Amino acid sequence: MHFCKSLEALISALKCLPGVGPKTAERMSFHLLERERAGALYLADAIKEALATVKHCEQCRMLTDEALCHFCLDKKRDQNILCIVENPADVLVLEQSGCYRGIYFVLGGHLSPLDGIGPDEIGISEFLHFLTSHALHEIIIATNSTVEGEATAYYIAEQIKDKNITLTRIAQGVPRGGELAFVDGGTLTEALSRRVPFEAA
Numbered sequence: 220m221h222f223c224k225s226l227e228a229l230i231s232a233l234k235c236l237p238g239v240g241p242k243t244a245e246r247m248s249f250h251l252l253e254r255e256r257a258g259a260l261y262l263a264d265a266i267k268e269a270l271a272t273v274k275h276c277e278q279c280r281m282l283t284d285e286a287l288c289h290f291c292l293d294k295k296r297d298q299n300i301l302c303i304v305e306n307p308a309d310v311l312v313l314e315q316s317g318c319y320r321g322i323y324f325v326l327g328g329h330l331s332p333l334d335g336i337g338p339d340e341i342g343i344s345e346f347l348h349f350l351t352s353h354a355l356h357e358i359i360i361a362t363n364s365t366v367e368g369e370a371t372a373y374y375i376a377e378q379i380k381d382k383n384i385t386l387t388r389i390a391q392g393v394p395r396g397g398e399l400a401f402v403d404g405g406t407l408t409e410a411l412s413r414r415v416p417f418e419a420a
């Protein structure tokens with residue numbers, strides 16, 4: 220199918236979004252041009268504005284349009300416990316769970332030497348600097364449960380092993396509501412090896 224140049228450019232631009240392939244990009248483009256021109260303009264302005272103003276928090280590397288993000292500025296949060304995550308979206312998931320009230324550090328990815336992503340690219344020096352200005356009691360490493368996420372967790376552990384801070388890793392195991400028959404072998408092995416004492420209520 221041959222589209223005019225501007226339409227081709229729009230379709231091609233939309234394909235940079237995660238989960239959007241050529242067909243979806245085409246559908247989105249037609250929708251914006253045929254039915255949602257005002258919304259398209261609003262979207263274009265919002266993207267431009269966000270690109271111009273949103274950057275990384277100087278302290279925790281979360282996305283923000285101020286020097287420090289609202290998590291770092293919120294003094295009601297527990298300043299002695301830090302959770303390290305790979306991406307800003309992970310912070311949102313933890314916040315939505317409502318089970319964590321400490322502070323964060325966002326790596327912005329994981330170690331991946333083959334892709335040229337080393338410690339500098341995931342902010343390890345900023346993280347070590349962060350430690351000098353905070354009296355932390357505990358650091359929770361909440362990187363993803365992937366090969367790269369695990370390697371990143373071990374690398375971070377190595378960097379802080381001489382500091383007097385309790386280091387923990389989020390547990391892996393059988394998901395809530397999950398049935399054993401549908402859990403993969405690796406997850407089940409992990410769940411068994413990290414079993415916890417259980418008592419009658």
Ligand SMILES: [Zn+2]
Nearest residue numbers: 276279288291
């Ligand atoms: Zn911050």
